[in-house]
Amino acid sequence: MPNPTAAMLVIGDEILSGRTRDSNMHHLAGELVKVGIDLKEVRVVPDEAPAIVSALRALSEAHDNVFTSGGIGPTHDDITADCVAEAFGRNIDVRPDARKLLEDAYGARGVEVTEARLRMARIPDDAVLIENPVSTAPGFTLENVHVMAGVPAVFEAMVASVLPGLTGGTPLLSQTWRVMRPEGDIAGPLRALSEAYTDLSFGSYPFQMNGVFGSNVVVRGTDGARVDAAMTELQEVFPDAGA
């Protein structure tokens, strides 16, 4: 059975304007590999409702899981929750369970729950809250979409609480062999290997070190014995590696 698939939607003008370097994509990619969910697509869109809604619908239809990052804070440009409600035809308002979370946490610190902060309790009907152990304001899951914060510490904590509840697959295993030859020298044998092991994937990533061209060859697959066998053949063809 093939692994479940996933897509990610990164929401925010700050990424597209070059102000902020996204790190959530790399984090999520690494976590999904471990649980056997195949990340098949990532999109980055600005803080504009039509772009967000249409990406949500497209990704939600095409994949088993969708993870969003960004746009759930208290300011006027935080429109992700409203867009998710629109994409799935749900009502959205300040929800008592989310409101109570905020009131308890801010109350304990003597901070007023302003109207702006209450925006973070706007949750679509039928959504299940995702815990935020860092700064309280929750994320939520609606249908197959998991809506999470853009701040990396919060995003990572939310990913950690969502993933155990999802149906995983067979984790992808990978082995890397460093060959001190340029890609052009190894492409032929690598193609032959990829045709002999059609259940595995072979990637080659060129690098330059002290003026010498080399390639990291990565063999990926879900069957450890097959990955081992391909790696052994690869090392026989290029024994001069790892230097």
Add this chain to the structure above:
Amino acid sequence: MPNPTAAMLVIGDEILSGRTRDSNMHHLAGELVKVGIDLKEVRVVPDEAPAIVSALRALSEAHDNVFTSGGIGPTHDDITADCVAEAFGRNIDVRPDARKLLEDAYGARGVEVTEARLRMARIPDDAVLIENPVSTAPGFTLENVHVMAGVPAVFEAMVASVLPGLTGGTPLLSQTWRVMRPEGDIAGPLRALSEAYTDLSFGSYPFQMNGVFGSNVVVRGTDGARVDAAMTELQEVFPDAGA
């Protein structure tokens, strides 16, 4: 007149599996802002022809410029050029101009132009080559799509040679004001400002420093006097900033 728009397509299993952290998106975003081309969307797709072809078509139709990154090397998983040819209904083969580039460069270093290396001379009909001053194998422009390498040094060099030939717009100006208050405190005044200056965009990016919550407020627009005016109002409302 609104600025020209752009989209980026990042191609590669290595990004989606978490093996490699993409840096080309952040670089391109920063360069496009300088020349007044608005980056409106980024997609990341695996090394799979149907996904690449369909993303190329969608992005090319929706935006003035499309920039791709990755999949133009010599190995079997480098299929970007073939996918671009398919997306635009062009023939593709080893092209004499690209072949000569490779033969001259490799010849000068006494390196054989293998069949694998010749893959890098596969260029669709009608495409214009993009110079690669780092490692010779060229990128190319076909229709409104600029096809570039994934290796960051090469990608950046190709961006530098493509951008001067494009129609730019009004560069986006931005100013940042650091407010040592949590987002929930500033959201109200910020919304009022954004309603008073509808030609500008206001972003707020929370941070935590030594246990204190703060927000970087970014005012963006193409009219410097308007950005100045909004920034002055912002500083009147939150004079306690910059600490």
